[in-house]
Amino acid sequence: KNEVEQSPQNLTAQEGEFITINCSYSVGISALHWLQQHPGGGIVSLFMLSSGKKKHGRLIATINIQEKHSSLHITASHPRDSAVYICAVRSGGATNKLIFGTGTLLAVQP
Amino acid sequence: NAGVMQNPRHLVRRRGQEARLRCSPMKGHSHVYWYRQLPEEGLKFMVYLQKENIIDESGMPKERFSAEFPKEGPSILRIQQVVRGDSAAYFCASSFAQGNFQETQYFGPGTRLLVL
Numbered sequence: 001k002n003e004v005e006q007s008p009q010n011l012t013a014q015e016g017e018f019i020t021i022n023c024s025y026s027v028g029i030s031a032l033h034w035l036q037q038h039p040g041g042g043i044v045s046l047f048m049l050s051s052g053k054k055k056h057g058r059l060i061a062t063i064n065i066q067e068k069h070s071s072l073h074i075t076a077s078h079p080r081d082s083a084v085y086i087c088a089v090r091s092g093g094a095t096n097k098l099i100f101g102t103g104t105l106l107a108v109q110p
Numbered sequence: 111n112a113g114v115m116q117n118p119r120h121l122v123r124r125r126g127q128e129a130r131l132r133c134s135p136m137k138g139h140s141h142v143y144w145y146r147q148l149p150e151e152g153l154k155f156m157v158y159l160q161k162e163n164i165i166d167e168s169g170m171p172k173e174r175f176s177a178e179f180p181k182e183g184p185s186i187l188r189i190q191q192v193v194r195g196d197s198a199a200y201f202c203a204s205s206f207a208q209g210n211f212q213e214t215q216y217f218g219p220g221t222r223l224l225v226l
Contacts, residue, residue, distance in 0.1 A: 033214065033215070035217070041219075042201075042217060042218065042219040042220055043153075043201060043203075043217040043220070044217070045214050045215065045216060045217065048213075048214040086152070086153065088153070095158055095165060095166040095168075096141070096143070096158060096205070096207070096215075097143065097155040097158055097166055097168075097169070098143070098145070098153075098155060098203075098215065099155070100145075100152045100153040100154070101152065102151075102152040103152060
């Protein structure tokens with residue numbers, strides 16, 4: 001079983017829909033990241049969370065440390081939101097390496 | 111303020127050759143991470159370096175792979191005697207850290223390595 005699990009693996013939505021991507025993890029963490037990757041493209045860091053909730057534009061990320069769960073929400077989705085969204089947790093201790101989920105491929109259709 | 115720079119962006123090598131991937135962290139960042147993304151797979155941690163030190167290399171293959179982050183210049187990921195299975199996207203990330211505080215990691219555009 002992966003240490004970081006994402007769901008769904010694939011998601012197709014109509015423009016304007018509210019989207020939720022979920023991430024569950026089984027290890028102790030110091031922070032959780034949400035990343036965005038366009039096909040063949042680079043990786044953009046959207047959020048880094050250690051507690052609570054963060055909002056940036058149409059994106060909202062929440063984390064529940066007790067339940068080891070995080071969600072990424074996209075409001076009023078747009079075709080340009082189409083990308084792979086990756087959850088990654090940062091382990092604690094001396095190393096700051098990220099452990100990645102397998103990603104959620106989002107396609108927003110006009 | 112330039113972001114994380116990686117070069118080359120694309121690299122083609124024949125089996126048995128050496129591949130050198132470079133990463134220049136963001137200005138002021140002294141921590142560098144290398145990650146690999148194999149085709150149709152997720153990202154995997156390889157190595158974490160600070161200036162002149164390897165902090166964690168638990169994700170590095172035991173043979174043919176090495177990494178350095180010298181006092182001056184970029185971080186280098188070196189793959190000797192490449193094989194087809196090394197074909198992947200290699201991403202570098204950098205962060206600022208002071209004491210126990212860790213800032214987010216900023217990713218470079220990646221180097222796509224193709225081994226023929």
